[in-house]
Amino acid sequence: MGGVMDRNRKILIAIFALLILSSILAIVDISLKMQGARREAYPFSVPQIGPGIGIIRITGPIMFTDTGDPFSLKYGSEAILKRLNELEEDDRIKAIVLRINSPGGTVAATQEIFQKLLKLRKKNIPLVASMGDIAASGGYYLASACNYIYANHGTITGSIGVIAVAPNLKGLFEKLGIQMNVIKSGKYKDLLASYRDISAEERELIQEMIDSSYQKFLKDVSMGRNMPIGDIEPYADGRVMNGSSALESKLIDGIGGLESAIAKAKELAELPEDAAVYDEIRHPLEQFLMSMENVFMRHSELERRLNVKHTMIEYRYQP
Amino acid sequence: MIETLRSLRWVDYYLHALVDPRKLVTLINRGEPKPLPLSLIVVAAVAIIDILSGSLLSPQTPFFYHKITYGWILFILITLMEIVIIAAFIDLTCQFLGYEGAIRTLIPLLCFSLLPQTLLLPLVYIFTVFRFAPLFFYAFFSIALFIWSALIVMIGLSEINKIPFSKSALIVIFPFILIGLFVFFVLVLLFTQLIGYISLT
Numbered sequence: 106m107g108g109v110m111d112r113n114r115k116i117l118i119a120i121f122a123l124l125i126l127s128s129i130l131a132i133v134d135i136s137l138k139m140q141g142a143r144r145e146a147y148p149f150s151v152p153q154i155g156p157g158i159g160i161i162r163i164t165g166p167i168m169f170t171d172t173g174d175p176f177s178l179k180y181g182s183e184a185i186l187k188r189l190n191e192l193e194e195d196d197r198i199k200a201i202v203l204r205i206n207s208p209g210g211t212v213a214a215t216q217e218i219f220q221k222l223l224k225l226r227k228k229n230i231p232l233v234a235s236m237g238d239i240a241a242s243g244g245y246y247l248a249s250a251c252n253y254i255y256a257n258h259g260t261i262t263g264s265i266g267v268i269a270v271a272p273n274l275k276g277l278f279e280k281l282g283i284q285m286n287v288i289k290s291g292k293y294k295d296l297l298a299s300y301r302d303i304s305a306e307e308r309e310l311i312q313e314m315i316d317s318s319y320q321k322f323l324k325d326v327s328m329g330r331n332m333p334i335g336d337i338e339p340y341a342d343g344r345v346m347n348g349s350s351a352l353e354s355k356l357i358d359g360i361g362g363l364e365s366a367i368a369k370a371k372e373l374a375e376l377p378e379d380a381a382v383y384d385e386i387r388h389p390l391e392q393f394l395m396s397m398e399n400v401f402m403r404h405s406e407l408e409r410r411l412n413v414k415h416t417m418i419e420y421r422y423q424p
Numbered sequence: 425m426i427e428t429l430r431s432l433r434w435v436d437y438y439l440h441a442l443v444d445p446r447k448l449v450t451l452i453n454r455g456e457p458k459p460l461p462l463s464l465i466v467v468a469a470v471a472i473i474d475i476l477s478g479s480l481l482s483p484q485t486p487f488f489y490h491k492i493t494y495g496w497i498l499f500i501l502i503t504l505m506e507i508v509i510i511a512a513f514i515d516l517t518c519q520f521l522g523y524e525g526a527i528r529t530l531i532p533l534l535c536f537s538l539l540p541q542t543l544l545l546p547l548v549y550i551f552t553v554f555r556f557a558p559l560f561f562y563a564f565f566s567i568a569l570f571i572w573s574a575l576i577v578m579i580g581l582s583e584i585n586k587i588p589f590s591k592s593a594l595i596v597i598f599p600f601i602l603i604g605l606f607v608f609f610v611l612v613l614l615f616t617q618l619i620g621y622i623s624l625t
Binding site for chain 2: 117118132135
């Protein structure tokens with residue numbers, strides 16, 4: 106009886122040993138899978154120690170977003186500024202690569218990020234821009250703050266200019282028999298109202314604002330690119346161009362992707378080729394929240410096109 | 425301590441948890457070696473196995489390192505809290521039906537009853553390696569091992585109170601139904617709150 110019991114005990118201990126072994130195997134397996142996934146996603150992101158390059162991704166419209174909005178983390182200019190601050194305070198970061206994939210955005214948000222980039226540049230932190238599918242208007246504005254700009258051949262860039270779009274729904278209102286009662290303190294208080302035509306005076310007022318923002322755009326690009334305004338003006342009529350044309354126009358410095366931009370950043374920062382690359386890390390919970398964005402925050406195409414809620418003056422490419 | 429370890433008497437708890445829960449109760453009541461620390465090892469092991477099994481099947485992210493380094497402590501605490509609540513409910517039901525309270529035996533019994541769930545990892549691992557419906561088998565084995573655990577508690581409880589298996593089964597199921605209903609209504613409330621919040625923002 107005692108012998109059988111002893112045998113059973115030993116069998117159970119063997120099972121426990123197998124359990125421990127399978128746990129260790131699982132940990133190694135998961136780690137290896139993770140390393141493999143990382144290599145695939147960021148082939149140049151190891152090792153993650155010591156001085157290196159910080160990457161910041163500017164994706165989608167550049168604008169201030171409601172801080173109460175759980176999705177503002179993704180594209181809000183606050184998120185970009187926060188990331189820039191983190192990179193600035195991190196002693197390991199010797200250069201920054203801006204991965205831009207944006208059609209631009211609001212004037213104020215773009216200018217605020219531009220100023221921040223200039224501040225970093227003045228602190229002798231080299232900045233290199235890498236353009237993705239699109240880096241037009243405000244997207245280009247931000248790129249111009251960098252020491253060096255890379256774009257792909259097919260990147261849509263340029264679109265230097267300012268735009269304000271407001272729908273005129275007067276005809277629709279009349280057709281539906283809707284009349285608006287407006288009590289206002291001044292004649293311009295309902296500027297760009299969608300229920301009536303815009304007057305010549307109002308158009309002039311808006312045009313002045315747009316011209317002023319445009320001049321600021323030109324001045325900043327001229328300063329960032331170290332080019333006379335006269336050399337930029339011929340291309341600053343709102344036209345879009347691909348990477349090759351932008352290179353010919355000297356709006357960018359080279360043709361290349363993110364890898365080229367990282368190599369250039371390392372060169373400018375005098376870092377070795379195998380220096381670390383610190384990419385943005387998204388918490389899984391954050392990723393989960395972002396994946397829910399399309400479920401809960403879906404806007405109709407009509408709403409987006411009409412932009413009924415707010416009419417904004419923007420540095421944006423609007424095809 | 426070393427003598428106890430060498431004697432392998434501590435293994436009897438785990439052995440009887442798997443093969444004879446009635447003897448497990450007798451061992452717990454005898455209290456030699458002390459059952460509570462040995463039963464807590466099962467809770468810790470189940471927490472780690474749960475993390476590993478879940479991580480094997482889900483996309484691998486660096487968050488895994490947080491889970492496996494200190495996240496499992498949270499898992500243990502949650503599991504222990506569940507055990508204490510379920511033991512309290514079972515004990516309450518027993519006393520309500522006129523039986524004696526036995527919370528000191530119940531808590532180690534519930535901890536030891538989790539032992540079959542440690543087998544989840546090797547079972548799931550096989551199907552993950554061969555990529556043969558691992559998610560299905562994860563769910564299948566989770567349910568099967570949970571039923572095994574529940575059976576251990578039911579048999580153990582019938583031994584504690586010297587009552588028929590059917591009666592102890594009812595006593596064990598009761599808190600699950602109660603907690604299930606509570607959690608269900610809490611989730612419904614939370615879900616409606618969440619949808620309301622999201623639609624307003």
